[in-house]
Amino acid sequence: MQFCDVAQHLNVKAKLSSNEVRIQDFFREVNIDYFYVALLLLQFLPTNKKLRLCLDRTEWDFGSCQINILMVVVGCGDYQLPLYWEMLDNKSGNSSTRDRKAIVEMCVNLIGKERIGYIVGDREFIGHSWIKYLKDNGINFIMRLPKHHLLQKPDVSVFKIECLNLKINKAVILRDCLVDGVVANVWVKALQNGDFLYLLGTVNVEFMGQLYAKRWTIETCFQGLKGRGFNLEKTHLKCLKKIKKLIALVAISYAVCISMGIYFHAKVQKIKKKKHGYKSNSFLRKGINMIQELFRQAILTDTAIENRIFSFLRCIKMQMSHYQKKYAYLKKAGYSRNLANIMLSINAT
Numbered sequence: 026m027q028f029c030d031v032a033q034h035l036n037v038k039a040k041l042s043s044n045e046v047r048i049q050d051f052f053r054e055v056n057i058d059y060f061y062v063a064l065l066l067l068q069f070l071p072t073n074k075k076l077r078l079c080l081d082r083t084e085w086d087f088g089s090c091q092i093n094i095l096m097v098v099v100g101c102g103d104y105q106l107p108l109y110w111e112m113l114d115n116k117s118g119n120s121s122t123r124d125r126k127a128i129v130e131m132c133v134n135l136i137g138k139e140r141i142g143y144i145v146g147d148r149e150f151i152g153h154s155w156i157k158y159l160k161d162n163g164i165n166f167i168m169r170l171p172k173h174h175l176l177q178k179p180d181v182s183v184f185k186i187e188c189l190n191l192k193i194n195k196a197v198i199l200r201d202c203l204v205d206g207v208v209a210n211v212w213v214k215a216l217q218n219g220d221f222l223y224l225l226g227t228v229n230v231e232f233m234g235q236l237y238a239k240r241w242t243i244e245t246c247f248q249g250l251k252g253r254g255f256n257l258e259k260t261h262l263k264c265l266k267k268i269k270k271l272i273a274l275v276a277i278s279y280a281v282c283i284s285m286g287i288y289f290h291a292k293v294q295k296i297k298k299k300k301h302g303y304k305s306n307s308f309l310r311k312g313i314n315m316i317q318e319l320f321r322q323a324i325l326t327d328t329a330i331e332n333r334i335f336s337f338l339r340c341i342k343m344q345m346s347h348y349q350k351k352y353a354y355l356k357k358a359g360y361s362r363n364l365a366n367i368m369l370s371i372n373a374t
Contacts, residue, residue, distance in 0.1 A: 027259060052267045062273045063109050063135050067099075069280045074101050075142030077236075078132060079243035080150055082113070082120055085251065090263040094272070095120045097132055098243040104287060104308075105242040107250070107276040108132060112265040122155045129164070143167060143228050145240045153206040160207055160227060167226035167237045170204065174223070176211055177203035186223055191215035198230050212237075249309045250275060254282070282312030289315065 032044035070076065077100045084093045096110040109131055113120060129144065143165035150168055159166045177183045179201050189197060192215065199211040210230035214222045224233050251258045255275045262268050286308030290296045296304045296311060306314065 027261060052262075052270055055270070057270050057273050059109065059269070059273060060131070060135070062277070063131075066106055066108055066276060066280050067135065069106060069284050070099065070101055070104070076101055076136060076140055077105075077142050077239055077242075078108075078129075078144040079105070079240050080125065080128070080144060080146045081240075081243045081247075082149065083247050083251065085258045087261065087263065092265070092268060093118070095124055095128060096243075097128055098246045099132075099136070100239065100242050103242070104283070105246050106280045106283060107246060107272070109135070110269070110272055110276075112269050114265060119149050122152055122158070125150060125155055126158055129159075133162075133164075138163065141165070143226070143236060145237060147240065151205065156205055156207045156209075156225070160209065165226070165228050167224055167228055167233055167240075169237065170223045170225050172221045172223055174204055186213050186221055189213065191221070193217055196234055200230060245307075246279075249279060249283075249307075254309050254313060255279065279309065282316060283309045284312065285315055286311035 028045050028048045029041070031048060032041050035044040035047065079098045079100065080095075081098070082093065082095050084091065086092070093113040093115060094110055095113055097108050098105050099108040100106070109128060111124065111128055113124065133141070141164060144159065145167045146169070148169050148171050151170055151174070156166070156168060172186055175183055175185060176199070178199065191197060191213065194214060194217070196212060196214040199213070201208055202211045204211065204225050207225075209225050209227050210233065212222075212224040212226070212230055212233040214234065216222060222234070222237075224237055226233050226237075228236055249255065250272075255278065257272070257275060260268065260271060262271060286296075286306075289311055290308065296306055296308075299305055
């Protein structure tokens with residue numbers, strides 16, 4: 026994801042250096058409202074189902090510059106996409122409780138608390154004030170805890186999970202335990218490597234292990250954003266504000282590509298599975314391949330370019346209508362008229 030590569034796909038009549046300057050001007054001068062970017066991303070998700078929020082942090086280094094991102098990935102079933110993110114200027118340190126609260130409150134404003142099925146996080150996202158904030162605000166959660174965190178059972182006995190004498194891969198359920206000063210359910214299982222999968226949450230404890238497994242979708246999302254799909258890690262940007270803009274553009278592209286892949290798999294042709302049981306292409310890779318196929322010819326007439334753009338917009342319309350039938354609720358909810366008009370114009374193309 027470097028400007029010199031993107032410049033080759035802009036105006037073919039202009040010099041590459043001129044195209045690159047245009048891109049640089051965009052990142053220097055254009056302001057992006059990330060709230061409305063998130064609203065646009067939400068249009069790729071179903072409106073009648075509960076959504077899963079995965080909270081995690083990712084980072085990489087470019088020379089002496091450290092890029093540290095706190096991100097929420099929203100998902101439903103096997104479908105996930107980036108929703109909101111903040112750049113952490115703390116030299117690759119963990120996120121603070123204040124950072125987490127701010128990004129969750131933004132997601133609640135975007136989605137509505139009633140649409141959030143649960144929020145899931147790994148062992149970094151712990152602490153009394155953080156977990157108490159989620160419970161006090163009625164947000165269901167599943168957080169993985171380090172094994173040294175003590176738990177107190179309803180009979181007031183306090184112990185470490187090592188004292189449970191757990192069998193390998195045999196889950197134990199404990200209800201209404203006090204952990205980190207918060208009463209919640211505990212789901213714990215001993216792993217073969219000697220570690221423990223120690224979960225604390227307010228969801229149905231019987232399914233806590235299965236629901237936590239969906240956290241892996243944020244890892245596959247990071248893989249697509251940083252490496253296999255859009256190569257964010259190859260950017261030479263060092264300014265955090267510009268990197269945040271770049272992530273916004275990549276997030277929209279990610280949503281379009283993975284939605285196209287899912288639509289192709291559901292409506293056109295099933296993606297073949299290999300002997301190991303996994304698909305030969307992920308939904309994201311399938312969508313990227315489809316778009317590259319659409320624009321792969323190096324030289325096109327203006328009419329051909331226009332036809333391909335309109336074909337592309339019609340494809341977006343089809344895959345978006347696959348998840349949502351109407352966009353009128355945007356205005357009803359008081360969202361930006363411009364955003365609603367954009368969505369309706371795409372649908373009418």
